[in-house]
Amino acid sequence: xxxxxxxxxxxxxxxxxxxxxxxxxxxxxxxxxxxxxxxxxxxxxxxxxxxxxxxxxxxxxxxxxxxxxxxxxxxxxxxxxxxxxxxxxxxxxxxxxxxxxxxxxxxxxxxxxxxxxxxxxxxxxxxxxxxxxxxxxxxxxxxxxxxxxxxxxxxxxxxxxxxxxxxxxxxxxxxxxxxxxxxxxxxxxxxxxxxxxxxxxxxxxxxxxxxxxxxxxxxxxxxxxxxxxxxxxxxxxxxxxxxxxxxxxxxxxxxxxxxxxxxxxxxxxxxxxxxxxxxxxxxxxxxxxxxxxxxxxxxxxxxxxxxxxx
Amino acid sequence: xxxxxxxxxxxxxxxxxxxxxxxxxxxxxxxxxxxxxxxxxxxxxxxxxxxxxxxxxxxxxxxxxxxxxxxxxxxxxxxxxxxxxxxxxxxxxxxxxxxxxxxxxxxxxxxxxxxxxxxxxxxxxxxxxxxxxxxxxxxxxxxxxxxxxxxxxxxxxxxxxxxxxxxxxxxxxxxxxxxxxxxxxxxxxxxxxxxxxxxxxxxxxxxxxxxxxxxxxxxxxxxxxxxxxxxxxxxxxxxxxxxxxxxxxx
Numbered sequence: 001x002x003x004x005x006x007x008x009x010x011x012x013x014x015x016x017x018x019x020x021x022x023x024x025x026x027x028x029x030x031x032x033x034x035x036x037x038x039x040x041x042x043x044x045x046x047x048x049x050x051x052x053x054x055x056x057x058x059x060x061x062x063x064x065x066x067x068x069x070x071x072x073x074x075x076x077x078x079x080x081x082x083x084x085x086x087x088x089x090x091x092x093x094x095x096x097x098x099x100x101x102x103x104x105x106x107x108x109x110x111x112x113x114x115x116x117x118x119x120x121x122x123x124x125x126x127x128x129x130x131x132x133x134x135x136x137x138x139x140x141x142x143x144x145x146x147x148x149x150x151x152x153x154x155x156x157x158x159x160x161x162x163x164x165x166x167x168x169x170x171x172x173x174x175x176x177x178x179x180x181x182x183x184x185x186x187x188x189x190x191x192x193x194x195x196x197x198x199x200x201x202x203x204x205x206x207x208x209x210x211x212x213x214x215x216x217x218x219x220x221x222x223x224x225x226x227x228x229x230x231x232x233x234x235x236x237x238x239x240x241x242x243x244x245x246x247x248x249x250x251x252x253x254x255x256x257x258x259x260x261x262x263x264x265x266x267x268x269x270x271x272x273x274x275x276x277x278x279x280x281x282x283x284x285x286x287x288x289x290x291x292x293x294x295x296x297x298x299x300x301x302x303x304x305x306x307x308x309x310x
Numbered sequence: 311x312x313x314x315x316x317x318x319x320x321x322x323x324x325x326x327x328x329x330x331x332x333x334x335x336x337x338x339x340x341x342x343x344x345x346x347x348x349x350x351x352x353x354x355x356x357x358x359x360x361x362x363x364x365x366x367x368x369x370x371x372x373x374x375x376x377x378x379x380x381x382x383x384x385x386x387x388x389x390x391x392x393x394x395x396x397x398x399x400x401x402x403x404x405x406x407x408x409x410x411x412x413x414x415x416x417x418x419x420x421x422x423x424x425x426x427x428x429x430x431x432x433x434x435x436x437x438x439x440x441x442x443x444x445x446x447x448x449x450x451x452x453x454x455x456x457x458x459x460x461x462x463x464x465x466x467x468x469x470x471x472x473x474x475x476x477x478x479x480x481x482x483x484x485x486x487x488x489x490x491x492x493x494x495x496x497x498x499x500x501x502x503x504x505x506x507x508x509x510x511x512x513x514x515x516x517x518x519x520x521x522x523x524x525x526x527x528x529x530x531x532x533x534x535x536x537x538x539x540x541x542x543x544x545x546x547x548x549x550x551x552x553x554x555x556x557x558x559x560x
Contacts, residue, residue: 180415180430187412190401197361197395198470199387199416 003307015163019156031159033267034166035223037260040247041166041173042216047245048254049177050209051189052102055110056117057244059097060090060214062124062236064221069137069231070130078144079152079161083222090218091211093120098210102203105192114238121236136232140225152226162223166260169216173256176212185209250291252298261299312375314339314510315360315391315478320369321534322355329355331534332369337478342504342511344521346545347531353514354396356531357482360512361393362386373478388417392476394467396483396514402456406447406466409455410438413470441473444503461492465499472503479504481513485520497523522546 019027039061046052064086071082101112124131131137142152145161152158176182188195188202195202225231234240243266251262269287273280295302313336320333330352337343345353358364360371362383370379378386387393392413401409414434442448445465450458455466464484471479484500485493497520504511515521521528521542528545530538538548545551 183408183412183431184415186404187401190403191399193363194395194399194401195412195416197363197383197387197393197399198413198474199384201382201384 027155031162033264034162036263038166038220040259040263042213043244044248044259045213050185053110054113055241056113058240059117059120060217061221063090064218065225065231068222069140069225072140078146086222087215087218091215094211094214098207102206125233136230138230140229142226252301255300258298258300316372318370323367333536342526344513344525344528351531352534390477392471392474393480398463400455407451410470410473414473417474441469445469461488479509479511
């Protein structure tokens with residue numbers, strides 16, 4: 001445990017120091033990585049801790065991105081207002097979707113989440129007046145931190161906001177999984193029928209964590225829109241949901257920190273490979289297959305196992 | 311004296327197959343009741359009907375005089391019916407202690423707090439440890455449940471049920487797959503826990519030594535129907551039972 005604490009301290013110091021040492025494009029890349037990391041972190045709550053594999057998690061990232069973009073463009077509010085709007089919209093939509101989807105388990109749950117996500121994608125694609133259709137919404141501004149407060153337009157300032165959001169989210173998610181509620185989630189993952197015969201209906205728990213995960217995914221999306229300056233239907237597409245699953249698996253299912261690292265590795269592999277070849281997707285697939293075969297517990301899961309052996 | 315558990319004409323059909331048919335039985339408080347019968351006699355189905363995992367197609371289930379037929383499994387458990395499964399059913403990746411603690415929390419209710427719930431974890435831990443102590447598993451409390459040997463996993467399941475402080479405990483073949491030595495030890499532990507905690511137990515079991523050793527009364531199922539009921543001596547002497555079961559299958 002002391003080792004973990006030391007690692008966490010090093011990571012925090014590194015996050016704090018980076019803006020002063022990194023070049024502009026490096027800082028921008030790191031901001032991107034952190035946003036994807038937050039998305040993967042939120043997916044781990046339902047996938048890793050509750051055993052619910054969602055194929056539609058991108059929908060909540062996308063809802064967050066659109067809500068954030070619309071608030072920033074039409075109302076010129078500070079960024080945190082947009083973040084709140086994104087997280088709330090994602091959570092609000094996840095409530096009915098989760099209510100239906102958690103009636104099913106396993107592959108049927110996955111298919112329901114996929115169907116709802118593709119439906120939302122189609123809405124984003126077709127509702128041109130609101131969402132700009134396939135062009136999406138461009139020119140999303142990085143406004144201020146609060147009314148009359150400092151601007152977040154500089155890469156350093158926005159990086160700081162994103163880093164703070166990700167660290168805070170990680171702390172909150174850790175509190176969730178370590179609470180009695182979180183213990184119940186793990187028990188549901190392990191043996192749902194046993195859970196039921198011990199006195200509780202698992203569905204309210206599953207619905208609650210589904211909504212919580214959507215809120216964090218929405219937050220990630222709400223950071224994405226002003227950072228990249230746009231929101232477009234691609235961020236709601238099922239491919240992005242699938243990439244989320246890959247990020248979680250590569251980093252380590254049920255480790256919280258792992259999926260953040262997994263997202264970073266996943267995006268970095270893409271960055272590096274795509275600068276050499278246009279067939280980078282094939283190579284990404286090969287890397288993923290090798291990792292699943294040789295590091296089935298993911299980066300963090302494997303590291304923990306090795307340390308436990310020492 | 312009113313029965314703790316009563317079934318009235320309880321039945322369950324799976325399509326054309328009548329797995330349980332018109333079973334009426336009454337179990338008194340403090341009694342250890344064994345349900346025996348050949349494979350496929352409907353014993354496990356009867357357990358599912360009593361615990362609520364299956365809904366009956368006919369008849370009623372009464373617990374402490376209340377009709378609980380319409381209640382789903384979780385609600386029946388909260389009223390005081392805890393059970394174990396024929397095929398060991400635990401939370402394999404969680405620690406032994408965590409398995410039991412979850413069981414305690416699920417019964418006592420209201421303490422799955424997201425915020426500020428850590429204190430309730432400590433409170434439930436006391437009860438969990440007491441139950442593990444009763445079943446002799448305290449020494450392995452911190453180990454993942456999946457690393458326990460089979461016999462200890464069976465005991466863990468009983469510990470989870472006992473920790474819920476039920477009034478009625480349903481044990482589905484508690485000695486299934488155990489060595490003769492483990493069987494003897496398990497029977498001793500069950501008897502001791504039942505006495506200490508004044509539990510009413512219904513037990514499905516294939517091992518006749520276990521049944522005659524533990525049970526106050528025995529109910530015999532055959533093709534889903536109750537064909538005999540009585541004390542161990544009466545059942546031993548019953549000609550129908552001899553024909554259907556004791557002389558035949560084993």
